[in-house]
Amino acid sequence: MNQCFSNYSKLNKEDKLLMQTIEQLRMELEYYKTIAERPPTQVQVDRKFTLDADDKVYLYFDGEEIKGSSTWMSWKTSGTAILPGNTKVIAIKGVNTYGDPGFLGSTNDGYIVTNSSWRCTKDYSLGWNRIGYDYYNWPGAYEVLEYSDKPVSGINPNAKWIWTQDDYRNGKGDRVVFCRFDL
DSSP, X not given: OTTTOTTGGGSOXXXXXXXXXXXXXXXXXXXXXXXXXXXXXXXXXXEEEEEXXXXXXXXXXXXXXXXXXXXXXXXXXXXXXXXXXXXXXXXXXXXXXXXXXXXXXEETTSSSBOSTTSEEESXXXXXXXXXXXXXXXSOBOEEEEEGGGSOOTTSOTTOEEEEOOTTTTTTOSOSEEEEEEXX
């Protein structure tokens, strides 16, 4: 700022504050201008999201539970919901009652698949399924099985069965998990 105005040191306190505010606004304007000029990262289109679970899931888009998703209780019976194009968060609460746990899901075009890029934890926290929740310390999802180990019609073969890593196979592991994927 001293370079822009040669007599900066002679200004009174209010004028200096005004100059600093103008400079801050100029910098913010430049920042938002670069954001506005960026091309969109994706075209917002609605997609079908198909999900299967062993044993039970609750599906949320941007924190809102998808009605009926809790009835998708058998790994042989998947469910499908419309994923609005403006969705920011897909969140899944998984419940395992017996045997190997996991869930498997994808959009109809394979744009989104369950895999280790999702984040999962056994620890419940208020707002875990909502936009803006800080989940970055959650570990990556554990890929329990390949699609081909337990294939499900209507789900992209690139999807993986996921859960948390904690002793999932010995029957003593996490019975309830919380997983999410930010778009």
